[in-house]
Amino acid sequence: MAYDSFNILKSTAVPLPIENVDTDQIIPARFLKATERVGFGDNLFRDWRYNADNTPKADFVLNDPTYRGKILVGGKNFGSGSSREHAAWAIYDYGFRCVISSFFADIFRGNCLNIGVLPVQVSAEFLERIFAEIYANPDTELEVNLPEQTVTLLATGEKESFEINSYKKGNMTNGFDDIDYLLSMKSDIEEFSKTLPL
Amino acid sequence: MSKTLFDKVWDAHVVRKIEGGPDVLFIDRHLIHEVTSPVAFLGLRNRGIRVLYPERTFATADHNTPTINQDKPVQDPLSANQLKALEENTKAYGIRHWGLGHYKNGIVHVIGPENGITQPGATIVCGDSHTSTHGAFGAIAFGIGTSEVEMVLSTQCIMQPKPKKMRITINGTLGKGVLPKDVALFIIAKLTTSGATGYFVEYAGNVFEQMSMEGRMTVCNLSIEMGARGGMIAPDQTTFDYIEGREFSPKGADWDKAMAYWKTLKTDDDAVFDKELVFDGSEIEPMITYGTNPGMGIGITSDIPDAEQVEGGKATYEKSLGYMGFHEGEAMVGKKIDYVFVGSCTNGRIEDFRAFASLVKGKRKADDVTVWLVPGSHVVEEQIRKEGILDILTEAGFTLRQPGCSACLAMNDDKIPAGKYAVSTSNRNFEGRQGPGARTLLASPLVAAAAAVTGKVTDPRTLIQ
Numbered sequence: 228m229a230y231d232s233f234n235i236l237k238s239t240a241v242p243l244p245i246e247n248v249d250t251d252q253i254i255p256a257r258f259l260k261a262t263e264r265v266g267f268g269d270n271l272f273r274d275w276r277y278n279a280d281n282t283p284k285a286d287f288v289l290n291d292p293t294y295r296g297k298i299l300v301g302g303k304n305f306g307s308g309s310s311r312e313h314a315a316w317a318i319y320d321y322g323f324r325c326v327i328s329s330f331f332a333d334i335f336r337g338n339c340l341n342i343g344v345l346p347v348q349v350s351a352e353f354l355e356r357i358f359a360e361i362y363a364n365p366d367t368e369l370e371v372n373l374p375e376q377t378v379t380l381l382a383t384g385e386k387e388s389f390e391i392n393s394y395k396k397g398n399m400t401n402g403f404d405d406i407d408y409l410l411s412m413k414s415d416i417e418e419f420s421k422t423l424p425l
Numbered sequence: 426m427s428k429t430l431f432d433k434v435w436d437a438h439v440v441r442k443i444e445g446g447p448d449v450l451f452i453d454r455h456l457i458h459e460v461t462s463p464v465a466f467l468g469l470r471n472r473g474i475r476v477l478y479p480e481r482t483f484a485t486a487d488h489n490t491p492t493i494n495q496d497k498p499v500q501d502p503l504s505a506n507q508l509k510a511l512e513e514n515t516k517a518y519g520i521r522h523w524g525l526g527h528y529k530n531g532i533v534h535v536i537g538p539e540n541g542i543t544q545p546g547a548t549i550v551c552g553d554s555h556t557s558t559h560g561a562f563g564a565i566a567f568g569i570g571t572s573e574v575e576m577v578l579s580t581q582c583i584m585q586p587k588p589k590k591m592r593i594t595i596n597g598t599l600g601k602g603v604l605p606k607d608v609a610l611f612i613i614a615k616l617t618t619s620g621a622t623g624y625f626v627e628y629a630g631n632v633f634e635q636m637s638m639e640g641r642m643t644v645c646n647l648s649i650e651m652g653a654r655g656g657m658i659a660p661d662q663t664t665f666d667y668i669e670g671r672e673f674s675p676k677g678a679d680w681d682k683a684m685a686y687w688k689t690l691k692t693d694d695d696a697v698f699d700k701e702l703v704f705d706g707s708e709i710e711p712m713i714t715y716g717t718n719p720g721m722g723i724g725i726t727s728d729i730p731d732a733e734q735v736e737g738g739k740a741t742y743e744k745s746l747g748y749m750g751f752h753e754g755e756a757m758v759g760k761k762i763d764y765v766f767v768g769s770c771t772n773g774r775i776e777d778f779r780a781f782a783s784l785v786k787g788k789r790k791a792d793d794v795t796v797w798l799v800p801g802s803h804v805v806e807e808q809i810r811k812e813g814i815l816d817i818l819t820e821a822g823f824t825l826r827q828p829g830c831s832a833c834l835a836m837n838d839d840k841i842p843a844g845k846y847a848v849s850t851s852n853r854n855f856e857g858r859q860g861p862g863a864r865t866l867l868a869s870p871l872v873a874a875a876a877a878v879t880g881k882v883t884d885p886r887t888l889i890q
Binding site: 244245246247249252255256257259260261262263264274279302304307309310312313315330331332333334337338341342393394395404405406408409412413415416417419420423424425 | 438441443444445446451460467468474478488489501503504510547552553569571572576581582583584588618619622623649652675683686737738741744836843856857861862
């Protein structure tokens with residue numbers, strides 16, 4: 228189904244400077260039992276965010292009112308492990324529209340793009356700068372500009388460009404999804420299926 | 426132009442290339458299960474569209490199913506609801522469904538090959554990252570998200586940029602007690618969990634050529650744990666012998682036609698890879714992990730490395746060891762174990778139970794260890810009985826559970842309690858993977874067997890002849 232379009236996002240950001248954040252951390256398997264896409268944000272980072280008795284862990288960033296915003300900034304190799312799209316749903320449902328990291332796992336990156344969360348890969352150096360700025364001033368704003376493919380620290384003007392293929396960029400800026408595209412070429416697919424080697 | 430095995434299979438399935446974008450890839454076989462499919466079916470319903478080729482999709486229930494009392498109603502209402510949704514959805518859309526209780530039920534990546542659904546040269550996807558398993562047959566197989574499950578159901582295609590190509594060659598002789606799982610954990614430790622991200626891997630060399638199909642499946646299964654979308658091995662006589670005669674394998678003239686095609690599926694001599702890695706098989710020891718990702722593995726007789734010796738940030742490393750309750754420089758051998766789990770799409774096949782049984786034969790289960798032995802399918806379970814393995818296990822004090830994903834991801838009741846240590850033949854040692862607070866040590870079925878009879882991390886080579 229089509230999702231909200233994404234053009235320019237200006238927001239404060241939430242820092243999570245941990246490497247190899249896997250999708251089991253983003254949403255543990257025991258919260259994958261729904262048959263509809265609702266409520267996953269409540270369990271985003273469940274076991275880092277809550278104690279076993281469901282009381283919030285004060286030292287986890289999502290429980291710290293100092294940090295908030297629509298951008299999540301994670302350490303290197305964000306989203307590794309399980310292919311569960313629920314991880315991307317949880318991030319979206321919680322209110323994030325963009326994840327910034329210096330490296331993303333493939334399936335997670337694809338899942339984000341398919342549901343309207345923009346994964347933005349920056350250099351390790353720029354990622355460090357972003358973390359440093361957020362920690363120095365939690366109210367600092369970032370601008371993620373998809374048409375220009377740039378991310379900017381607004382306080383200092385430091386800017387870096389990021390990659391996204393033009394097809395996916397078009398989808399994100401227009402709020403289209405792949406299924407719309409594939410359905411439009413159904414007769415080509417049916418013809419192609421007759422030419423398979425086996 | 427010279428092509429790799431991967432190129433040959435990928436290129437044969439490209440319906441359309443989008444300028445500056447992904448390829449539209451035709452999918453031959455689609456496997457679904459109860460957890461990642463319901464929202465995809467909801468999408469079909471919302472759009473009012475049908476499944477394009479229902480005969481190309483196969484459904485099983487495995488992720489949240491219980492591994493005891495499968496003949497009784499599922500107790501957890503949420504799990505029961507997902508199982509019911511799968512049953513109703515597959516019925517409504519005319520998809521073959523081997524649900525809980527069906528004699529063909531089992532873990533999706535075990536039953537695909539078992540039934541001849543997995544074939545060389547095919548494109549295979551499933552809403553599960555360990556779909557890479559099927560690459561063992563020379564198929565392009567990888568995990569997808571639920572949006573993509575909906576794409577495959579509705580159009581039999583997905584949109585993917587073509588990955589880069591990596592070849593990992595291992596020649597040499599594997600040492601005593603070294604299993605395919607050790608080979609895979611060795612590679613992941615060398616590459617780290619992101620070392621193959623962006624690549625599709627081909628495994629080559631005599632170590633893989635000499636492996637059984639079960640062993641090749643274990644290796645390809647773990648490709649995702651180094652970030653690769655998938656891994657594959659060129660089909661050969663071992664592959665063809667495995668496939669022949671299975672329910673969905675080609676028969677008669679179709680078999681001859683398939684064989685003629687399958688024999689072309691190998692990398693041309695002068696084909697070029699984006700990256701080539703070569704390792705010596707004789708260097709590989711039985712492996713074990715000590716941290717919270719599958720790249721944190723070492724030879725079982727090694728000590729836990731210092732932070733300076735590993736790639737990545739010190740804070741992340743310390744967080745990981747802190748979770749495990751381990752310290753830099755400690756030996757793994759001798760660490761006390763509370764649980765042993767043998768099963769999963771990584772090591773839940775007949776060969777894994779043969780290996781486990783070969784070590785525990787004539788010994789006794791350690792008293793203070795809880796052992797969960799979970800076959801990957803009913804077919805594996807049946808084979809365990811037929812081959813007399815169950816008698817060996819029973820004699821040694823073990824019991825067998827019923828098939829499913831079980832404690833690998835602990836969606837059902839098979840959860841390792843907080844703080845407890847488990848030697849597991851599964852694929853992920855992430856924080857909380859086997860239950861909130863659970864501490865997982867990934868290893869081969871032989872290392873699991875050694876832990877099961879000694880109650881601690883033990884080098885299996887000290888227990889086998």
